[in-house]
Amino acid sequence: MSNIRSIINGQEISEIELLRKELERAYIALDLIKTKLGHEGVDRILKQEMDEMDVKFQHFANTCNGELVLSQAVMQVDGLKAEDFLKCFRTFSEQTNWKANPEHYMIKDTEGGNRRIIETVGCWDKPVNLIGKFYPSIENAPAQAKAIRDEAKYPYVNYISCPVIEGDHSTAVAAFHQFRNTDTGCEVLLGVFMPKGVDQEMIEGHKWHLAIEWRNWARMAMEQLAEEKA
Numbered sequence: 001m002s003n004i005r006s007i008i009n010g011q012e013i014s015e016i017e018l019l020r021k022e023l024e025r026a027y028i029a030l031d032l033i034k035t036k037l038g039h040e041g042v043d044r045i046l047k048q049e050m051d052e053m054d055v056k057f058q059h060f061a062n063t064c065n066g067e068l069v070l071s072q073a074v075m076q077v078d079g080l081k082a083e084d085f086l087k088c089f090r091t092f093s094e095q096t097n098w099k100a101n102p103e104h105y106m107i108k109d110t111e112g113g114n115r116r117i118i119e120t121v122g123c124w125d126k127p128v129n130l131i132g133k134f135y136p137s138i139e140n141a142p143a144q145a146k147a148i149r150d151e152a153k154y155p156y157v158n159y160i161s162c163p164v165i166e167g168d169h170s171t172a173v174a175a176f177h178q179f180r181n182t183d184t185g186c187e188v189l190l191g192v193f194m195p196k197g198v199d200q201e202m203i204e205g206h207k208w209h210l211a212i213e214w215r216n217w218a219r220m221a222m223e224q225l226a227e228e229k230a
Helices: 015-063 082-089 094-098 143-148 200-229
Strands: 006-008 011-013 068-078 104-109 115-119 128-135 156-163 171-181 185-195
Touching (some): 015 094, 015 128, 015 171, 068 143, 128 171, 185 200
């Protein structure tokens, strides 16, 4: 129990209520800052950090000999079917995508249907600069991803390969998410493959990153579908 109590209009506010309000206002503040900075501004103020992380991540990508490790979480959603979730996700705007996680500094569509992503990976405190390449099938997915593909149980899949922009474009991150419908909605097996050699803390940290962003995307998808039906 906290030894600090907050009272508004004569009613004591719980710690959870305060944290929720703080998070809500933090997202609003971040949205304003990102909007005012724009792509060029984000690039400018984060260049040093991105350069540092690009070198670090590229080292892992170039020395792992193609071996990847998995960071994975499971999400269950009531009231949202897998196909509807994916349909909404693939049409989300840039602003919607960066609002899904406070550590999404930029998610920008680029030529060729790809997506530039500036975000932190795992529990690192600095962002890495990635290009997300979307694939309609898992034909080009890493062997480790194909090995966990369970088409019978999870008929829907979302696969994105993310090489670091600089260097030889070795795969740095491969997002591999599998979806299935349930009696009440859907279940998503969220997975991100990273080069072998990254620390365990990073692998564990990215499970939280996945849980945060996909929870928000699920909420946004349900809101979008409700607006379309209204």
